[in-house]
Amino acid sequence: MQMQPILVPRRLYQAPPPPIARQVETDEIRLIGVTMHVSRDQEVFGEGEPADQVYKVVRGAVRGFRVLSDGRRQICDFYLPGDVFGIEPSDEHRITAEALTDTVLVVARRSALGDESDGAASRRLWALAMNELRRSQDHALTLGRRSASERVANFLVDMAERLGGGENLELPMSRQDIADYLGLTIETVSRTLTQLQVSGMIKMAGCRSIHLRKPRALTELCA
Numbered sequence: 064m065q066m067q068p069i070l071v072p073r074r075l076y077q078a079p080p081p082p083i084a085r086q087v088e089t090d091e092i093r094l095i096g097v098t099m100h101v102s103r104d105q106e107v108f109g110e111g112e113p114a115d116q117v118y119k120v121v122r123g124a125v126r127g128f129r130v131l132s133d134g135r136r137q138i139c140d141f142y143l144p145g146d147v148f149g150i151e152p153s154d155e156h157r158i159t160a161e162a163l164t165d166t167v168l169v170v171a172r173r174s175a176l177g178d179e180s181d182g183a184a185s186r187r188l189w190a191l192a193m194n195e196l197r198r199s200q201d202h203a204l205t206l207g208r209r210s211a212s213e214r215v216a217n218f219l220v221d222m223a224e225r226l227g228g229g230e231n232l233e234l235p236m237s238r239q240d241i242a243d244y245l246g247l248t249i250e251t252v253s254r255t256l257t258q259l260q261v262s263g264m265i266k267m268a269g270c271r272s273i274h275l276r277k278p279r280a281l282t283e284l285c286a
Contacts, residue, residue: 096171107160114151123166124235138244215255217285234271
């Protein structure tokens with residue numbers, strides 16, 4: 064189904080509150096930097112801007128997207144608590160990143176992660192890059208080979224795993240965001256969610272609150 068054109072105006076960047084020095088360590092990579100508070104829909108960085116910093120989501124969520132030449136928006140990925148993003152193979156960002164909700168990030172200089180003398184850090188950085196590549200490949204498969212119901216089911220299963228909430232999902236993104244991520248219209252997303260609810264696979268308690276009643280059936284649908 065052809066996507067409807069979505070005109071996305073450039074948002075003015077608002078300077079975040081003064082950062083607070085802190086250190087965050089995960090199983091994947093250690094970020095030593097400053098905190099950045101980003102309001103809902105505020106831009107973190109823009110496409111084409113220097114990629115001299117990397118970011119980790121502490122609280123909230125971020126969407127990464129590109130605006131096509133005809134004005135349509137294609138969301139490339141969602142970054143959730145614990146995710147590190149902004150790692151680029153070149154010196155410029157290929158996408159724009161915006162906060163989905165009021166979000167707290169840790170910001171670190173890219174140069175601090177590229178210390179060749181630290182073999183362990185380099186391996187963790189490489190693992191992060193490979194994980195993002197894998198997600199990009201999976202997303203390309205979803206857009207190219209799956210039906211609308213398979214796309215939505217796969218999205219719900221993936222979000223359940225990434226958010227760690229089990230069968231109860233509180234999605235930080237809107238249905239329009241989901242549509243722009245899955246390459247569908249918002250009407251198709253809403254209709255597909257209704258069909259999944261009628262079939263007994265999910266139960267919707269609100270626009271963003273979804274209970275996965277039959278997670279195995281959803282997994283089989285998108286397999």
